[in-house]
Amino acid sequence: MIVAATIGHAGRPSRWADRGAVFEGVEETSAVRRYTDGLDRELRRMGHCCVLLSDGEYRDQWGRADGYRAGVYLNCHVNAGGGDRGLVLHDHRSARGRALAETVAAELDRALGWPCQARACRPDTNGVPRDADFSEAFGTIAGVRAVALCLEPYFLDGPRRGEFLGRLDEVGAAVARGIDGWARAA
């Protein structure tokens, strides 16, 4: 199976300077690159193909993922705001997305020392930013044909950030195991 993964925030011509969250000198994009590197390595070891996308608007990247006939599309981030959990977000319209999110969240939860949960994301319903609609996440995955997730495996400024930044390979490998398990069960 082909998995297409976007380095969140990176390489968008409309926001060329965006590196996502920054905390204590660590940029979100660099942490994402490191866990997608682990993802790529583990997926290849399992016999899957990983295409890493790191330039173009998200809409263009969805088109490229579709062009590659990717079975799974990931828009990869690290959260900010001081939380102590991971989130795996799926399109609220997709039952397969929900199943994939639950499998990936379970692998992350098992591998890491903090709770990781699957949640649906949807367009904003009430004008409140950053609430349980997760509308920002929805905007990163809403238009791709592949089964899609927005990944937020931890918080860049969370209390266990040191441990998180030391285990980015394991984060990527856990996501890969979740995708592989979901693909085998499908």
Ligand SMILES: [Zn+2]
């Ligand atoms: Zn982000």
